[in-house]
Amino acid sequence: MAKVRLENIKRKFNNVTAIENITFEIPDGQFWVLVGPSGCGKSTILRTIAGLETATSGNLYIGDLLVNNVPARQRDVAMVFQNYALYPHMSVAQNIAFGLQMRKVDSKVIQQRVETVARSLALEHLLERKPKQLSGGQQQRVALGRAIAREAQVFLLDEPLSNLDAQLRDDTRAELKQLHHNLGITTIYVTHDQVEAMTLADRIVILNQGRIQQIGEPQSVYAKPANRMVATFLGNPPMNILPAKYKNGNFLVESQVISCPMRIRDVLRLSEGQVVDLGIRPEDLFINESQNEEIAALTVEVKLVEPLGRETLIRAGLPSSSVQVNIQQAGVMRLHLGDRISLGLDLEQLFIFNST
Numbered sequence: 230m231a232k233v234r235l236e237n238i239k240r241k242f243n244n245v246t247a248i249e250n251i252t253f254e255i256p257d258g259q260f261w262v263l264v265g266p267s268g269c270g271k272s273t274i275l276r277t278i279a280g281l282e283t284a285t286s287g288n289l290y291i292g293d294l295l296v297n298n299v300p301a302r303q304r305d306v307a308m309v310f311q312n313y314a315l316y317p318h319m320s321v322a323q324n325i326a327f328g329l330q331m332r333k334v335d336s337k338v339i340q341q342r343v344e345t346v347a348r349s350l351a352l353e354h355l356l357e358r359k360p361k362q363l364s365g366g367q368q369q370r371v372a373l374g375r376a377i378a379r380e381a382q383v384f385l386l387d388e389p390l391s392n393l394d395a396q397l398r399d400d401t402r403a404e405l406k407q408l409h410h411n412l413g414i415t416t417i418y419v420t421h422d423q424v425e426a427m428t429l430a431d432r433i434v435i436l437n438q439g440r441i442q443q444i445g446e447p448q449s450v451y452a453k454p455a456n457r458m459v460a461t462f463l464g465n466p467p468m469n470i471l472p473a474k475y476k477n478g479n480f481l482v483e484s485q486v487i488s489c490p491m492r493i494r495d496v497l498r499l500s501e502g503q504v505v506d507l508g509i510r511p512e513d514l515f516i517n518e519s520q521n522e523e524i525a526a527l528t529v530e531v532k533l534v535e536p537l538g539r540e541t542l543i544r545a546g547l548p549s550s551s552v553q554v555n556i557q558q559a560g561v562m563r564l565h566l567g568d569r570i571s572l573g574l575d576l577e578q579l580f581i582f583n584s585t
């Protein structure tokens with residue numbers, strides 16, 4: 230186990246800066262997830278830590294050791310790729326043993342370790358099979374087994390679940406979390422999937438266009454996003470964004486009036502006539518059945534009702550924008566397409582962003 234520290238890491242490919250100003254320290258034994266849209270630089274960071282890319286500038290430490298110039302195979306990290314990268318002509322046992330054989334570990338020790346690892350990943354009965362005789366989930370476990378067998382200080386996982394179908398992905402995600410709990414090995418995990426990020430991480434690092442947007446515990450980043458990108462990236466369905474104009478202490482949303490909460494008025498000092506974007510999460514909207522005029526609400530037209538069992542997703546329209554609502558309220562099923570309803574907003578959960 231080891232801590233991992235990145236100091237001002239930058240990587241350019243010709244004239245394109247893939248990542249810049251990347252600075253963070255992962256304490257020993259924690260599980261961190263790098264998350265962001267495709268092309269934001271997640272894999273480049275991971276590959277730089279692995280030693281498969283060289284940083285253009287900046288310093289990288291594993292434990293207390295500066296590893297900028299240490300080749301990949303001497304870094305004591307184990308990487309698991311999206312496509313598992315198993316050797317097709319080798320059995321499961323040989324795949325797991327390979328890294329140890331390369332290090333000339335004693336064959337008795339190798340055999341013992343393969344057995345232990347296989348047991349911990351429920352692979353004992355598959356040891357003689359070749360990768361192509363395994364399901365995607367089993368191949369993924371072998372790839373993990375290979376990493377575990379090496380007893381690396383750091384695990385690097387690049388979208389390891391993306392080739393699995395939905396059910397298996399959920400199961401394997403839970404297994405990964407359990408495995409980390411048991412082994413306690415520092416783990417850096419790359420994904421574009423915010424559910425994986427939220428459920429697995431001790432800390433998430435949200436990236437966009439090669440730069441860190443925010444680092445924090447998943448729940449606190451969700452509750453207090455640092456900017457609009459983070460706010461709209463985390464959450465499914467995503468946060469609603471409604472253009473609004475500030476006027477006389479209120480927001481005008483397509484000619485409907487929402488009062489501006491004091492906490493926002495005091496802090497943001499909006500100027501009269503200023504155009505902003507209001508952000509509100511689908512779960513912070515509710516049907517204002519009593520039509521209570523004290524409640525901040527918008528009148529909208531129901532466009533789509535999607536019952537999902539415990540909750541119902543509603544798409545509703547204002548004349549020129551639309552909102553998604555996630556509701557766990559009784560009475561929702563009585564809604565019909567085309568109904569005009571009063572949609573309440575929890576003003577405590579209202580976000581304000583600069584208009585783009």
Ligand code: ADP
Nearest residue numbers: 242245246247266267268269270271272273274
């Ligand atoms: P992500 O993993 O978030 O999808 P990447 O780290 O793969 O993003 O890529 C970040 C940026 O760097 C992208 O613009 C990508 O096109 C560019 N990039 C990555 N690898 C190379 C490379 N070997 N040569 C040129 N550009 C690259």
